[in-house]
Each structure stands twice: as structure tokens, then as C-alpha cells.
Amino acid sequence: EDQVTQSPEALRLQEGESSSLNCSYTVSGLRGLFWYRQDPGKGPEFLFTLYSAGEEKEKERLKATLTKKESFLHITAPKPEDSATYLCAAPTTDSWGKLQFGAGTQVVVTP
Amino acid sequence: GAVVSQHPSWVICKSGTSVKIECRSLDFQATTMFWYRQFPKQSLMLMATSNEGSKATYEQGVEKDKFLINHASLTLSTLTVTSAHPEDSSFYICSANRAVGSQPQHFGDGTRLSIL
Numbered sequence: 001e002d003q004v005t006q007s008p009e010a011l012r013l014q015e016g017e018s019s020s021l022n023c024s025y026t027v028s029g030l031r032g033l034f035w036y037r038q039d040p041g042k043g044p045e046f047l048f049t050l051y052s053a054g055e056e057k058e059k060e061r062l063k064a065t066l067t068k069k070e071s072f073l074h075i076t077a078p079k080p081e082d083s084a085t086y087l088c089a090a091p092t093t094d095s096w097g098k099l100q101f102g103a104g105t106q107v108v109v110t111p
Numbered sequence: 112g113a114v115v116s117q118h119p120s121w122v123i124c125k126s127g128t129s130v131k132i133e134c135r136s137l138d139f140q141a142t143t144m145f146w147y148r149q150f151p152k153q154s155l156m157l158m159a160t161s162n163e164g165s166k167a168t169y170e171q172g173v174e175k176d177k178f179l180i181n182h183a184s185l186t187l188s189t190l191t192v193t194s195a196h197p198e199d200s201s202f203y204i205c206s207a208n209r210a211v212g213s214q215p216q217h218f219g220d221g222t223r224l225s226i227l
Contacts, residue, residue, distance in 0.1 A: 032214055034216075043117070045218070046216075096214075098160065104154055
């Protein structure tokens with residue numbers, strides 16, 4: 001069964017305190033791993049797509065990496081505006097178009 | 112800017128009312144759109160895949176007579192929650208891919224549905 005698991009559930013950081021979020025997956029023949037950011041009351045906003053182990057993508061203070069079993073989202077020197085829920089997702093085994101989402105990591109960055 | 116628009120953003124209505132939610136792709140044609148449901152502090156759960164010009168495909172456990180999906184044009188899909196009850200209260204979100212078979216999916220801003 002396809003599963004995407006994120007940890008931790010919640011993360012509270014001081015401004016400038018770097019950390020990493022984890023996304024592990026059990027999807028056969030992974031065809032992509034996606035990271036989204038979701039603000040309260042909003043739909044997910046696309047951040048990154050990773051396709052193969054060893055791949056890395058960066059955007060401002062965020063860097064996403066991928067191994068054969070998991071992905072990490074590194075937040076470097078976070079600012080309060082980085083506070084959000086971060087979701088990872090992978091296409092399901094039976095359909096490229098359907099996404100299996102993890103439960104998300106809620107990140108709060110305090111000044 | 113936004114590539115998928117969803118309307119309305121918030122609905123409050125009485126039990127027994129039917130509610131229609133619209134999802135539009137703004138600058139591209141979407142032959143397939145997806146409808147998700149999200150409960151507080153939980154992740155997105157796929158409800159159904161909306162296919163332009165044909166019937167929607169529903170995920171296991173989702174009542175197709177309860178959640179009617181119509182994808183009558185290449186830029187518009189609608190979800191109608193029929194005879195809504197308090198347990199249908201949730202956050203409904205749609206998404207679309209810019210091109211067939213491409214990723215990522217782009218999401219609308221969601222519709223908060225509250226049934227009294």
C-alpha cells in the first residue's frame with residue numbers, strides 16, 4: 001500500500017534556528033516527490049519536485065533532497081514568514097495523476 | 112499568480128441544502144481535475160478525479176450520489192454536495208495539472224463548508 005509519512009508533526013523554531021523535516025515513502029517505482037507549503041485556510045502552494053535519488057532543489061531558505069527511501073526539507077535560518085504546514089506527496093502506484101499526501105509538518109517560527 | 116481558482120471560499124448553510132463549488136483553471140485547459148477534502152489538522156484526502164466530458168472517478172468510500180462532479184468544459188469542474196449535513200462540513204480543495212500527464216498539480220485556495 002502506498003504510504004507517505006512525515007515527521008515531526010509539529011516544529012517550533014526560533015528565528016534563525018535551522019532544522020529539517022522528514023518525508024518517508026513506500027511507493028513502488030517512485031515517479032516523483034513533491035513538496036508543498038500550506039498556509040491556514042489556503043490551498044497548498046507548490047515548492048519543489050524531486051525525481052531521482054541524489055537530486056536537490058533550492059528556493060530561498062528551503063532546500064529539498066531525495067534519497068531512495070525519504071526526502072528532507074531543510075529550512076536554513078528561518079524567518080517568521082516561513083511558518084506554515086509543509087506537505088509532501090507522491091504519485092500513487094496505480095496512477096501518475098493521483099497524489100498520496102503525508103499528514104504534514106506544522107512549522108512555527110518565532111521572532 | 113494563481114493558476115487555479117475556486118469559488119466560493121466560504122459557505123455556511125442549513126442542513127439539507129445542496130452546495131455547489133466551482134473550480135476553474137485560469138490560463139490553461141485541464142482535461143482532468145482533482146477534488147480533495149481536508150479535515151482540521153489532517154492532510155488532504157483525494158475524493159475523486161474529474162474528467163472532462165466523461166464521468167468522474169471516485170475514491171473508495173466516497174458516495175458519488177452525495178458528491179456530484181461535473182466537468183463540462185476544459186476550464187471548469189464543479190462539485191455539488193447534495194443534501195448537506197453537519198458531517199459534510201470540511202475544507203474542499205480542487206487541483207489541476209497544467210498539461211496532461213505533467214506535474215505538479217496546482218491547487219485552488221479551497222472552500223470552507225460549514226453546515227449548521
